[in-house]
Amino acid sequence: MEKIKSYFTDRKQQVVLFSSTAIALYGYDQGMMSLINTNQDYLKTMGIAEEDPQVGVIVSIYYLGCAVGAVIFSYLADTYGRKPALFGCLAMASLGNLIMFVSGLGYSQGALIVMYIGRVVMGLGVGGVDSVVPVYSSELASDDSRGKALAQEFQSNIFGLNMAFAINLALTVHLGKTNEWAWRIPIIAMQLYPLGLLAIFERLPESPRWFIFHERHDDAAASLKYIMGEEDGKKMLGELQENAKQESGKSIGYKDMFNPKHPMFHPTLITIMGQVNQALTGYGAVSVYGPQIFELLGYEVQLSEFLTQGNFISYFFLMTFAWLLVDAVGRRTVLLGGSAALITCFLLLTLFGGLASESSELGIPRQAVAIPGIVSLFLATGAFGIGWLATIWLIPTEIFPTSARAQGTAVSVIIWGLANFAVTLLTPILFNNLKYWLFLVFAMTNTFAGVWTYFYQPETGGRSFEENQEFFDEAREAGSWRVGKVRDGEFRKLPYPKPDGEEGETQPLLERVRDQL
Known part of the structure; x- marks a missing residue:
């Protein structure tokens, strides 16, 4: 065994x-x-x-x-x-x-x-x-x-x-x-x-890729041996050395990344828009104002706080689907699926929030609108976690070469920080003035996020760092950032590998999900 x-x-x-x-x-x-x-x-x-x-x-x-x-x-x-x-x-x-x-x-x-x-x-x-x-x-x-x-x-x-x-x-x-x-x-x-x-x-261990990039090949070999064993480590060392040769001499700074004429501008903009779109999902505001949203649905303060804790617990368990699906169906699929679910949930929350505010005049029992409102909020939280939480942080680590990977991820954090700074300042104003209509705004911003993702976000899963660079090279040659116009839309889909490296049908989705377990 x-x-x-x-x-x-x-x-x-x-x-x-x-x-x-x-x-x-x-x-x-x-x-x-x-x-x-x-x-x-x-x-x-x-x-x-x-x-x-x-x-x-x-x-x-x-x-x-x-x-x-x-x-x-x-x-x-x-x-x-x-x-x-x-x-x-x-x-x-x-x-x-x-x-x-x-x-x-x-x-x-x-x-x-x-x-x-x-x-x-x-x-x-x-x-x-x-x-x-x-x-x-x-x-x-x-x-x-x-x-x-x-x-x-x-x-x-x-x-x-x-x-x-x-x-x-x-x-x-x-x-x-x-x-x-x-x-x-x-x-x-x-x-x-x-x-x-x-x-x-x-x-x-230290990152072998970092050692290779700094021409410390003996240290890289030792790190790979420590991580993978001697045989697999030697094989991987050769691959990393070959990839490093292709990147040699390519020093990249932040000025290059924001230069529209530089090759790194395209992945930088995808990184920026990923964090902007994540902020537009509205979940940052929902997480800050969870108790107040439950109060809006008609519950007292302490019960609203307990319901918020229940929402976070549900959030944790639903996140299991994120790591089961993200490599099995791809980054684009979970992002687009998350957007669709969030649009639906926020439209429902607009409806239930409005009914809750008028429940006495309409003669509607509080629980009749509060319970489906709770379910909608729990599902919105899960949809954000599965689709938009980890995926947006993952993509920058896959689309930049080693020489710019840390800077690319830093750009992602910078935009995240600025977006959340704005959200935490604006949310009290928006929530206090718009009440449940804020959910309708989030439904519209999620629509924008989903549309942008569909047209411009390439599928980066199942490909090596180097293979993902090919998308940006091909996009420059095609003269378009539309994913569907680059290499006949090849980067809209996840490249399912052959099972065990054999020829034949690609690995079925259910088998890939099973392999994640």
């Missing part, structure tokens, strides 16, 4: 486990501030009122830190290696979290400034995590399992979100919204992630 490898002996699985835990750190912060913002002791310590715009600014300034951190740590990842950059961003996130924890601890004057500093410093670290981890993970995954690896990591992101919200909710229920430790404990609990990761850091 073949020995089953565990996370403790399989090097690739160790990388997935490490990367998953690092991405969970990012998820934890997303869920951490939601209930802290309503804690009366926190607001008093910061010297602000609950309706003060600074409540939103404290949250959103973190995303600006993420954008800057992505640039800094992507540079470090390219210059000094993926591992040193990972060490730096984890240490930075830990420091920022500690600064947040001590803000106003035993003093009041200047507490708000310290909290701002903590949020920015932690943003620098988490932005580094978001830019370096996907690159590191994808460079150590095989071509037909990159999507599964990253989707599993982003399922851990939702685990972190659940953990933060659960700790917040439990402490709020048992200690109350006026207790200092009901908001300080959730902050310091996040230290489990960076400190735990730093403790096991030395067991990780």
Whole structure:
């Protein structure tokens, strides 16, 4: 019987486990501030009122830190290696979290400034995590399992979100919204992630692709042997060396990536539009305003908070379909399917939100519109997770050459940071003024995201990094970015491999899904 490898002996699985835990750190912060913002002791310590715009600014300034951190740590990842950059961003996130924890601890004057500093410093670290981890993970995954690896990591992101919200909710229920430790404990609990990761850091291999790119071939050989074994490592080393020859001398900077005449402009724009479209799905606003949406459907505050936790738990389990499907049916299919489901769910939420607001006048029982509204919101959350959460972070790691992969992922984080900064600032205004009509706006923005994806997003799954470069070369020759006009639409579909390398029919979809299990 073949020995089953565990996370403790399989090097690739160790990388997935490490990367998953690092991405969970990012998820934890997303869920951490939601209930802290309503804690009366926190607001008093910061010297602000609950309706003060600074409540939103404290949250959103973190995303600006993420954008800057992505640039800094992507540079470090390219210059000094993926591992040193990972060490730096984890240490930075830990420091920022500690600064947040001590803000106003035993003093009041200047507490708000310290909290701002903590949020920015932690943003620098988490932005580094978001830019370096996907690159590191994808460079150590095989071509037909990159999507599964990253989707599993982003399922851990939702685990972190659940953990933060659960700790917040439990402490709020048992200690109350006026207790200092009901908001300080959730902050310091996040230290489990960076400190735990730093403790096991030395067991990780450096990226062989990074070694090859820096002409450290002996180190690359040692890293591949450590990851894959001697025989497979030697074979892969030859392939990486050949690919490196094709990229040699091609130094690429951010100026090149934003130059419309440069070959990297096309993949850069796809990366930017991916994050813009992810923001247009509207789920950033839904995740921030989950409790208020349940209140809009007619539920009291505490029950709305419990329903939000239930939504996040459902989110975590539905994310399983993301890593089962993303390599089996392709990136385009899950993105387009996610858009279609989100459009439908937001149209339904517009309807049920409107009926809920007029239920007394119309004589409609509250539960008759609240329950289908809950189902619609749960399904919208799952559709976003399966279709749009991990996929948008995966694509930049697949469409850039090694010389620009870290910068490309950094651009993705920068746009994500700026988009979320805007969302967290605008959402209170939009939600308070539009109420349930905001869902109709999201239905329209999802339509735009889906249409753009259909026409311009190439299928990058099942292809090597080098094969994906061919799309951009062919697009330049065809004089069009429309996927359907490049090589007769070949990049609209996933290239199903032959089973076991044999001639014959392509591997059936159900077999590919089975292989992911």
